[in-house]
Amino acid sequence: MRAFRAGLLRFDDEGRAQYDADGLLVTGPAPDGRQLVRAAGPYARLQGNFPGVAVESLPGRIIAPGFVDLHIHFPQLDVIGSPAPGLLPWLENYTFPHEARFADPAHAEALAGFFLDELLRHGVTTALAFCTSHPSSVDALMAESERRGLRMIAGKVLQDRHSPDGVRDQTEQSLVDTEALISRWHGRERLGYAITPRFAPSCSEAQLRGAGALAAKYPDVWIQSHVAENLDEVRWVRELFPASRSYLSVYEDFGLLRERALYAHCIHFDDEDRALMRARGAAAAVSPTSNLFLGSGFFDFEGAQRVGFLHGLASDVGGGTSFSPFHTMLAAYYVGREGQTKPGLSLSPQRLWWLHTAGAAQALRLDGVVGNLQPGCEADFVVLDPACTPLLARKTAAARDLDELLFSMIVLGDDRLVESVHIGGRPWIAA
Ligand code: GUN
Ligand code: ZN
Secondary structure: OEEEEEEEEEEOOOOOEEEEEEEEEEEEEOOOOOEEEEEEEEHHHHHHHOOOOOEEEEEEEEEEEOEEEEEEEHHHHHHOOOOOOOHHHHHHHHHHHHHHHHHOHHHHHHHHHHHHHHHHHOOEEEEEEEOOOOHHHHHHHHHHHHHHOOEEEEEOEEOOOOOOOOOOOOHHHHHHHHHHHHHHHOOOOOOEEEEEEOOHHHOOHHHHHHHHHHHHHOOOOEEEEEEOOOHHHHHHHHHHOOOOOOHHHHHHHOOOOOOOEEEEEOOOOOHHHHHHHHHHOOEEEEOHHHHHHOOOOOOOHHHHHHHOOEEEEOOOOOOOOOOOHHHHHHHHHHHHHOOOOOOOOOOOHHHHHHHOOHHHHHHOOOOOOOOOOOOOOEOOEEEEOOOOOHHHHHHHHHOOOHHHHHHHHHHHOOHHHEEEEEEOOEEOOOO
16 A cells, blocks of 8 residues: 555545645555555544555645546647648648558557657546557557556547548448457456547448447447537538438437547537437537637537536647646636637636546546546546746745635646656656
8 A cells, every 4th residue: 555645636526626735645456456546535634544554745746636638649649730721621631641650550659658658747647549540550559558557548540431541441341440459458457449430521321330330239338539520520511411410410320429429529519419418428528729729619618517418628639739638728718718609607727627537537437437536546646746837836825725726737737737647556657
């Protein structure tokens, strides 16, 4: 067992933050070998309960749950910061050519470590990731994640049409490959598989039908895709699938809306779409830096809360501009505030943080597993140094309550805040 004394942030079942300025986190092994949180609470209350366990003191530091990124593209590391007039030309001119390079397994293997290092440096310990259409890109990311003991979920992209040579796959083979990858990786150590149709325009009806059949056959496998991101894309989907009520309904019509289905963006929705998300238990991966960068639009947090469907935060790198959960939370705040195209609201700092940790875990149906530090959760956590820059030191020292403390870090924070990261109770050391 190990014990850490520091400020301690975690969330209750209602999503309210619990914070102990002088807290104790105790971790220890479960019978299956995973390192779990054994106790979390005020140091004064817990210190006597673990005689013989040495306490590691981290004065001035804050322990918080590892962040959960609900949507990121492993092969788009080098796509970050590529300007385009909108989603479709960005895909055509930058994304597909970069993803085509992953036909070479050595390229994927070379980048997997860099990608995971970048996530971890920023305090992200679990992600739901797109690979490319090449099955070997999944093998590369999964193998490297397994080596590090990460809880990582990923999938091979399905795209058998409207895609250039080099990334386009073959309908039958793509489904055979997906099932083989499920057998190889899903449930191995802490890894999970996600069936990954890129988006409706890139998939034939046969491919979507096959993906839906796999989703029914493997109910605890995840599904990930994109929906209602950009108005040109929405118009295109309407032409391609005239029988479906809306873009989201296309996925419903092919059996791809259910619990553990995560859809990136969900911007151009009406209330019927929102009600369908709720009814199916599907979740939105809200990607605000990407939506601002590509000019896609503004996720309607008020609509999501009013109708009540699951949602959490995501970087969407490389459409997104940063791996940093702090940058993503700040962008989510801006997007929430926007009040010209939808009702604007001010997301509280505690809510923003929850949406990128315990709330994101709930969207994945992994609540009580990751994204929190309650007893029984896996011991993935970050140690934050709130005095990592002169201005942050000033601001956080002056904070009068938890919201002020968290907001200072959301607004001013980046990777410098993340002093160390623990994966499954063990410190991660960058190579
Ligand atoms: N829609 C289809 N593919 C993509 C992608 O790679 N990124 C984003 N943001 N949207 C997409
Ligand atoms: Zn994306």
